[in-house]
Amino acid sequence: MEITKHLLFNLALIMILLFIGLIWFERKRNLTISKWEALLGCIVLLFVCITFSFKPSPSFHFDLRLIPVIIGGLYLGIGPFVSIAVIISRAIYGIDLGLFATTLLYLPLAFILWRLYPWFWKQNSNKRVYIAVLLTFLLSVITVAAMQVFTPPVSLFDAWFAYSLVPALGIAILSYLFEFVRKNLLLRQTALKSEKLQAVEQMGAAISHEIRNPLTAAMGFVQLLMSNTLPRHKQKEYLLIIKEELASAERVIQDYLTFSKPALETVETLQIKRELQQVISILRPTANQHSVEVITYFSLIGSIEGDRQKFHQCFINVMKNAIEAMPGGGRLFVETTYDRSDVTIVIRDTGVGMTKEQIERLGEPYYSTKGAKGTGLGMMVVYSIVKAMNGTIRVKSTVGEGTEFTFQFPSVLSINEPHA
Ligand code: ADP
Numbered sequence: 001m002e003i004t005k006h007l008l009f010n011l012a013l014i015m016i017l018l019f020i021g022l023i024w025f026e027r028k029r030n031l032t033i034s035k036w037e038a039l040l041g042c043i044v045l046l047f048v049c050i051t052f053s054f055k056p057s058p059s060f061h062f063d064l065r066l067i068p069v070i071i072g073g074l075y076l077g078i079g080p081f082v083s084i085a086v087i088i089s090r091a092i093y094g095i096d097l098g099l100f101a102t103t104l105l106y107l108p109l110a111f112i113l114w115r116l117y118p119w120f121w122k123q124n125s126n127k128r129v130y131i132a133v134l135l136t137f138l139l140s141v142i143t144v145a146a147m148q149v150f151t152p153p154v155s156l157f158d159a160w161f162a163y164s165l166v167p168a169l170g171i172a173i174l175s176y177l178f179e180f181v182r183k184n185l186l187l188r189q190t191a192l193k194s195e196k197l198q199a200v201e202q203m204g205a206a207i208s209h210e211i212r213n214p215l216t217a218a219m220g221f222v223q224l225l226m227s228n229t230l231p232r233h234k235q236k237e238y239l240l241i242i243k244e245e246l247a248s249a250e251r252v253i254q255d256y257l258t259f260s261k262p263a264l265e266t267v268e269t270l271q272i273k274r275e276l277q278q279v280i281s282i283l284r285p286t287a288n289q290h291s292v293e294v295i296t297y298f299s300l301i302g303s304i305e306g307d308r309q310k311f312h313q314c315f316i317n318v319m320k321n322a323i324e325a326m327p328g329g330g331r332l333f334v335e336t337t338y339d340r341s342d343v344t345i346v347i348r349d350t351g352v353g354m355t356k357e358q359i360e361r362l363g364e365p366y367y368s369t370k371g372a373k374g375t376g377l378g379m380m381v382v383y384s385i386v387k388a389m390n391g392t393i394r395v396k397s398t399v400g401e402g403t404e405f406t407f408q409f410p411s412v413l414s415i416n417e418p419h420a
Pocket residue numbers: 317321322323325349351352353354358362363367368369370373374375376377378379380403
């Protein structure tokens with residue numbers, strides 16, 4: 001059973017190589033194979049098959065070179081090239097009867113594979129496996145029959161047994177594997193697509209809602225302003241409201257932009273006291289509206305490195321959540337401490353607090369307990385900004401008592417600071 005043994009050994013080698021190829025393919029970013037890569041793969045397989053073939057006489061080589069040809073021809077559409085590669089590589093071993101037989105078999109095969117390829121891919125997955133196996137079986141039978149005509153192989157039974165079993169078995173395994181990988185790949189792509197679509201949908205809904213509300217409100221006040229009978233102080237008040245509404249619409253857009261591109265743009269040294277004071281002044285009207293008293297304890301110095309606009313955005317989001325957590329009013333504490341290595345910022349409220357489960361989900365995109373009023377993006381943006389600034393966040397919260405956020409950023413020395 002020398003021939004069977006050798007063919008099985010060939011098959012084992014092909015499997016090993018294809019397994020390595022599969023790993024390479026898995027790690028590839030675009031998950032496609034170019035014709036050149038396919039051809040190279042098939043030539044490597046051919047080379048291995050021919051190197052480890054069984055050669056009872058110098059002009060006869062028993063091996064599985066049929067497998068790369070079939071796979072290349074039916075699955076990769078490069079049948080003619082692989083067939084020609086077979087003939088060339090066989091010619092390298094000598095111009096003899098074997099080469100003649102090889103050419104006689106592989107030249108028509110090249111043509112058949114070339115014509116078969118488009119039709120093959122119109123069949124369904126199961127049919128493709130059957131077709132590949134059947135074609136291989138037929139070709140193997142032709143191969144042994146042809147061998148018998150030229151010179152009878154060493155053992156007739158062995159040759160027939162090996163050729164009717166091993167190539168077809170190999171192709172069955174390989175084409176099944178191919179179909180399996182292909183199905184998985186398609187599945188993965190559709191999953192990815194639907195996930196993306198879902199994100200876009202949610203985003204669209206949230207954006208239109210979140211931006212439309214302040215715009216509608218602003219429009220209403222503009223309408224009021226257009227009547228000339230308003231007293232001067234009313235006009236001023238309305239203009240302030242309009243400004244606030246537009247600013248809130250702008251913040252939503254900013255959150256979405258940061259959501260899609262969290263990298264810091266301009267890095268500069270930020271004096272946290274000054275920056276936090278600015279943030280508080282932006283939120284002052286909202287705090288007043290909710291009867292929230294803002295209490296601050298700032299350390300005299302303390303600077304960090306970061307993007308000013310993103311830093312503002314981050315703390316606006318945190319403080320806005322704190323204010324929104326105190327619908328009946330309350331106190332918002334903003335404290336900073338400073339040491340050589342870190343700057344610590346604590347934002348504490350006396351609001352509704354969070355359960356353990358809520359804390360765990362904090363920062364998840366679109367996680368909000370505020371129903372139609374929330375976007376569930378605020379904390380996500382906070383986490384991504386803090387991460388980009390090499391900071392950390394700790395959350396402590398008790399339902400009904402309040403929430404405390406502790407931020408820590410690496411501190412830097414600033415020359416502009418007052419010396420303590
Ligand atoms: P949104 O404010 O749009 O709901 P966020 O990402 O800003 O989205 O916040 C997510 C959720 O985290 C909020 O819906 C709220 O349940 C919870 N949360 C955040 N900060 C606080 C806080 N200070 N107190 C209580 N709950 C909070």
